Amino acid sequence: xxxxxxxxxxxxxxxxxxxxxxxxxxxxxxxxxxxxxxxxxxxxxxxxxxxxxxxxxxxxxxxxxxxxxxxxxxxxxxxxxxxxxxxxxxxxxxxxxxxxxxxxxxxxxxxxxxxxxxxxxxxxxxxxxxxxxxxxxxxxxxxxxxxxxxxxxxxxxxxxxxxxxxxxxxxxxxxxxxxxxxxxxxxxxxxxxxxxxxxxxxxxxxxxxxxxxxxxxxxxxxxxxxxxxxxxxxxxxxxxxxxxxxxxxxxxxxxxxxxxxxxxxxxxxxxxxxxxxxxxxxxxxxxxxxxxxxxxxxxxxxxxxxxxxxxxxxxxxxxxxxxxxxxxxxxxxxxxxxxxxxxxxxxxxxxxxxxxxxxxxxxxxxxxxxxxxxxxxxxxxxxxxxxxxxx
Amino acid sequence: xxxxxxxxxxxxxxxxxxxxxxxxxxxxxxxxxxxxxxxxxxxxxxxxxxxxxxxxxxxxxxxxxxxxxxxxxxxxxxxxxxxxxxxxxxxxxxxxxxxxxxxxxxxxxxxxxxxxxxxxxxxxxxxxxxxxxxxxxxxxxxxxxxxxxxxxxxxxxxxxxxxxxxxxxxxxxxxxxxxxxxxxxxxxxxxxxxxxxxxxxxxxxxxxxxxxxxxxxxxxxxxxxxxxxxxxxxxxxxxxxxxxxxxxxxxxxxxxxxxxxxxxxxxxxxxxxxxxxxxxxxxxxxxxxxxxxxxxxxxxxxxxxxxxxxxxxxxxxxxxxxxxxxxxxxxxxxxxxxxxxxxxxxxxxxxxxxxxxxxxxxxxxxxxxxxxxxxxxxxxxxxxxxxxxxx
Numbered sequence: 001x002x003x004x005x006x007x008x009x010x011x012x013x014x015x016x017x018x019x020x021x022x023x024x025x026x027x028x029x030x031x032x033x034x035x036x037x038x039x040x041x042x043x044x045x046x047x048x049x050x051x052x053x054x055x056x057x058x059x060x061x062x063x064x065x066x067x068x069x070x071x072x073x074x075x076x077x078x079x080x081x082x083x084x085x086x087x088x089x090x091x092x093x094x095x096x097x098x099x100x101x102x103x104x105x106x107x108x109x110x111x112x113x114x115x116x117x118x119x120x121x122x123x124x125x126x127x128x129x130x131x132x133x134x135x136x137x138x139x140x141x142x143x144x145x146x147x148x149x150x151x152x153x154x155x156x157x158x159x160x161x162x163x164x165x166x167x168x169x170x171x172x173x174x175x176x177x178x179x180x181x182x183x184x185x186x187x188x189x190x191x192x193x194x195x196x197x198x199x200x201x202x203x204x205x206x207x208x209x210x211x212x213x214x215x216x217x218x219x220x221x222x223x224x225x226x227x228x229x230x231x232x233x234x235x236x237x238x239x240x241x242x243x244x245x246x247x248x249x250x251x252x253x254x255x256x257x258x259x260x261x262x263x264x265x266x267x268x269x270x271x272x273x274x275x276x277x278x279x280x281x282x283x284x285x286x287x288x289x290x291x292x293x294x295x296x297x298x299x300x301x302x303x304x305x306x307x308x309x310x311x312x313x314x315x316x317x318x319x320x321x322x323x324x325x326x327x328x329x330x331x332x333x334x335x336x337x338x339x340x341x342x343x344x345x346x347x348x349x350x351x352x353x354x355x356x357x358x359x360x361x362x363x364x365x366x367x368x369x370x371x372x373x374x375x376x377x378x379x380x381x382x383x384x385x386x387x388x389x390x391x
Numbered sequence: 392x393x394x395x396x397x398x399x400x401x402x403x404x405x406x407x408x409x410x411x412x413x414x415x416x417x418x419x420x421x422x423x424x425x426x427x428x429x430x431x432x433x434x435x436x437x438x439x440x441x442x443x444x445x446x447x448x449x450x451x452x453x454x455x456x457x458x459x460x461x462x463x464x465x466x467x468x469x470x471x472x473x474x475x476x477x478x479x480x481x482x483x484x485x486x487x488x489x490x491x492x493x494x495x496x497x498x499x500x501x502x503x504x505x506x507x508x509x510x511x512x513x514x515x516x517x518x519x520x521x522x523x524x525x526x527x528x529x530x531x532x533x534x535x536x537x538x539x540x541x542x543x544x545x546x547x548x549x550x551x552x553x554x555x556x557x558x559x560x561x562x563x564x565x566x567x568x569x570x571x572x573x574x575x576x577x578x579x580x581x582x583x584x585x586x587x588x589x590x591x592x593x594x595x596x597x598x599x600x601x602x603x604x605x606x607x608x609x610x611x612x613x614x615x616x617x618x619x620x621x622x623x624x625x626x627x628x629x630x631x632x633x634x635x636x637x638x639x640x641x642x643x644x645x646x647x648x649x650x651x652x653x654x655x656x657x658x659x660x661x662x663x664x665x666x667x668x669x670x671x672x673x674x675x676x677x678x679x680x681x682x683x684x685x686x687x688x689x690x691x692x693x694x695x696x697x698x699x700x701x702x703x704x705x706x707x708x709x710x711x712x713x714x715x716x717x718x719x720x721x722x723x724x725x726x727x728x729x730x731x732x733x734x735x736x737x738x739x740x741x742x743x744x745x746x747x748x749x750x751x752x753x754x755x756x757x758x759x760x761x762x763x764x765x766x767x768x769x770x771x772x773x774x775x776x777x778x779x780x781x782x
Contacts, residue, residue: 001569001634003406008399014651015394178392211619211631213638220611228602240602243392247604247650259638260405 001212001260008254010147011173014247016239018177019137022052022094023059025173026135031091033062034135035084037105038096039069043139046183052096052137064088066108072279073100073107074156075119081108082118085132092172094135099143099152099283105134106151106169122153122162133172139180141246142192142284144199144253146174154276161276176250178242186233190339191284193229196245196252197222198287202265203258205298205305206374218257219312221248226313226335233339266371266378267294273361274348281348288341289348292333293390298376299325305375345390355387392603392651399645401538402564405638407630409568410528413443413485414450416564417526422482424453425526426475428496429487430460434530437574443487443528455479457499463670464491464498465547466510472499473509476523483563485526490534490543490674496525497542497560513544513553524563530571532637533583533675535590535644537565545667552667567641569633577624581730582675584620587636587643588613589678593656594649596689596696597765609648610703612639617704617726624730657762657769658685664752665739672739679732680739683724684781689767690716696766736781746778 013025026034034056043049056063066081084090085108095105110128111118120126136146145151149170152163184192200218208215225248231241251257267290274286299306303321310316310328314335318324333343342348350358362370363380370378378386404416417425425447434440447454457472475481476499486496501519502509511517527537536542540561543554575583591609599606616639622632642648658681665677690697694712701707701719705726709715724734733739741749753761754771761769769777 001406001631003409005402005404007402011396011398013396015392018394209631211622211635213615213635213642216611216615217608217642220607224604224607231602240392240600243651244602244604251604251608251647256642260634 001209002262004260006255006259007167008147008170008256010171010254012176012250013173014176016177016179018175019048019052019180020055022137022175023055023061025175026056026061026092026094027059029092029133029172031133032060033089033091034064035081035088035090035093035108036063036065036067036096037069037081037093037101037108038065038067039101042183043096048096048137048139048180064090066104069097069101069104071100071282072154072161072275073104075107075122075153076156078104078107078111078118078153082111085112090132092133092135094137096137096139098138098140099145102134102136102143102145102171103151103153105136106131106145107153108132109134110151110166110168119153119155121164121166122151123160124164128166128168131168136171136174137180138174138176138246140184140188140192141181141242141249142188142195144196144249146171146176147250147254149255150253152272159276161272163272174250176246178239178246181242181246182237184236186236186340188282189232189236190341191282192245192249193225193232193339194284194288194291194336194341196249197225198267198291199252200257201291202267203261203263204309205302206258206261206263207302208261212261214257214259214261219309221252221257222313224248229339262373264371264373266374267291269370270294270362270383273358274350277354277358277361278349285342285348288336289343289345289390292329292336292343293386295325295329295332296389297378297382297386302375345387352388352391355384358387359384392600393653395651397646397650398558399538399561399647401562401645403567403641404564405567407568407570409566410439410443410571411446413528413566414446414452416566417447417452417483417485418450420483420524420563422524423451424480424482425455426472426479426481426484426499427454427456427487428460428472428484428492428499429456429458430492433574434487439487439528439530439571455481457495460488460492460495462491462673463545463552463666464495466498466513466544467547469495469498469502469509469544473502476503481523483524483526485528487528487530489529489531490536493525493527493534493536493562494542494544496527497522497536498544499523500525501542501557501559510544510546512555512557513542514551515555519557519559522559527562527565528571529565529567529637531575531579531583532572532633532640533579533586535587535640537562537567538641538645540646541644543663550667552663554663565641567637569630569637572633572637573628575627577627577731579673580623580627581732582673583636583640584616584623584730585675585679585682585727585732587640588616589658589682590643591648592682593658594652594654595700596693597649597652597654598693599652603652605648605650605652610700612643612648613704615639620730653764655762655764657765658682660761661685661753661774664749665741668745668749668752669740676733676739679727680734680736680781683720683727683734684777686716686720686723687780688769688773688777693766736778743779743782746775749778750775
């Protein structure tokens with residue numbers, strides 16, 4: 001186990017109707033000037049927006065707004081938000097939504113005290129030294145951004161989509177009411193399931209000793225998701241299933257499942273290229289195609305770890321290790337199919353002719369390797385083979 | 392799943408040699424006046440004390456001291472610490488040790504801003520409203536106090552031992568170097584293993600729905616402890632095993648394994664009486680006797696939950712549920728015996744003649760029930776039967 005610092009300071013207000021306490025929660029931290037960040041019209045249609053605004057008004061909290069955040073969130077909206085914060089002495093950025101909205105809020109919060117452009121953080125040209133606190137009212141379980149140190153944004157001009165990780169990105173609080181996710185449709189729920197699994201799975205498959213605290217927690221969360229995911233899809237108002245999925249989303253990506261391990265996100269790194277290449281591709285759908293492909297390509301470099309994975313997650317008890325992994329990969333594909341997720345590039349409307357472009361983007365024209373520090377580093381040729389196998 | 396608030400704000404500095412950063416760590420929080428709290432002479436013999444003091448001096452941190460903390464920590468030492476804090480404008484209480492030392496530090500930290508006696512918090516006569524921050528350099532994996540909201544103290548005059556839980560009890564930071572636990576002897580390591588298991592086990596056995604995030608995490612930690620515990624006993628300088636045990640101790644009792652569940656600590660409640668009745672009884676040893684006894688007495692009230700427990704922890708796959716639990720209890724006893732822990736009251740030097748006194752103390756002369764809100768509430772007669780079965 002390697003040395004590490006870890007803190008997960010976010011206070012969670014979990015459960016039914018908790019968003020109705022938002023005024024009191026913000027007041028309890030001593031803030032009275034807030035920037036709301038949200039997406040399209042869904043929180044207005046559902047009535048959530050009006051409820052939140054009413055509570056803020058009741059607690060005499062002045063609020064400004066940035067709205068229209070989309071999937072693959074645009075850095076230009078962050079720039080707008082930063083201006084509003086500076087002009088109005090904003091004390092807290094309140095995200096109402098899921099990953100894209102929360103990441104936009106983080107991008108704004110870090111940019112307010114920075115003289116340069118806030119996308120510099122994503123380009124790893126600068127590190128934030130101070131940020132406004134971010135609060136969250138979570139409406140979809142997927143990204144884990146409500147507790148994570150991660151902020152992924154897209155430069156709408158260049159098409160570059162990139163994330164940066166920093167402790168200042170960890171929200172001050174998150175209001176997590178599973179009922180707010182009842183309206184997430186089957187497809188988006190499926191995408192969320194895959195994303196949550198991926199956050200723990202990619203940490204699990206980073207090299208570790210046989211004894212590793214994080215690996216057990218990662219497997220527990222993945223097993224839970226395999227159990228509750230289909231319930232969330234087929235019985236979307238099942239409170240307990242939505243509640244487990246919500247907590248799994250938070251704890252899959254707050255660092256707990258990777259404690260004491262050095263990790264990279266090779267599958268996420270490849271996927272961000274897919275969904276930037278075609279913004280119609282949902283992040284979870286891209287992951288669903290890539291995860292089994294990545295496993296097939298890498299399992300032989302640490303087969304025992306994959307055998308443990310498939311034994312614990314899918315209860316596969318086959319003595320022959322190769323056979324166990326083969327059955328395991330098929331079980332994983334079947335699981336993704338069962339929750340309505342794609343397992344081929346064709347299903348994402350990507351074709352053989354796209355592969356050279358995709359590989360160039362993934363490897364920065366062959367100058368970058370994927371997955372260094374994981375069980376298998378992938379170069380341009382290997383990624384090409386991996387993708388071709390997924391057509 | 393019930394509604395809950397949760398925060399675990401403690402920053403962890405984990406790994407080899409991290410205690411040598413103590414001066415920089417304290418300075419990074421802006422503090423320069425510290426009260427050290429520690430136990431007997433062991434940290435002086437090991438050189439840890441001198442190393443810490445040197446680092447504090449180097450960082451120009453003024454320090455005062457309270458030492459001599461024992462198991463079943465005495466509230467009189469807290470009172471002394473509070474006086475020192477008040478007279479010297481102390482900004483941080485730094486505990487160097489395990490549960491008793493950390494709890495004394497918490498008791499001091501909460502008492503400094505309270506006009507009455509700090510044991511009032513333990514007697515549930517008052518709630519703290521403000522506390523000094525507490526830092527920890529951990530030297531034994533057991534209590535989980537380094538991340539927990541719990542503070543258990545003993546009134547040396549009345550012999551009353553009682554705990555109180557409050558978010559203000561959660562430390563600001565914890566320095567966790569597994570190497571500092573190499574010198575913990577086999578017996579104390581065994582006691583720690585049982586205590587860590589108990590923290591997750593008692594949460595697991597509180598009522599829950601079939602779908603429960605916390606139950607999976609609790610089982611993962613217990614399984615891990617069954618795996619690494621014997622390694623820590625038999626190969627005490629195995630870094631990875633000591634590291635997993637250290638993280639298990641922290642995360643077994645920081646609230647994570649009980650998230651969204653209503654819980655009581657019936658076995659801990661009974662054990663605190665045993666170790667207060669005879670201060671030679673170690674907390675973990677008392678738990679080791681009581682846990683299998685409590686399971687035998689309560690399993691029939693939620694047999695499926697016990698079957699899942701024994702299946703996951705000891706890999707017991709027996710179709711007949713009664714048989715599964717019977718084998719499971721024996722496996723648990725065998726495990727405790729294998730790590731040098733007692734499984735009968737006689738081994739604790741407690742006899743049939745002590746039982747009426749113990750039961751009266753546990754039930755406050757028959758006026759208190761044990762385990763209300765758990766799967767089985769126990770009254771005076773039932774506790775008598777439970778204890779007699781453990782002679």
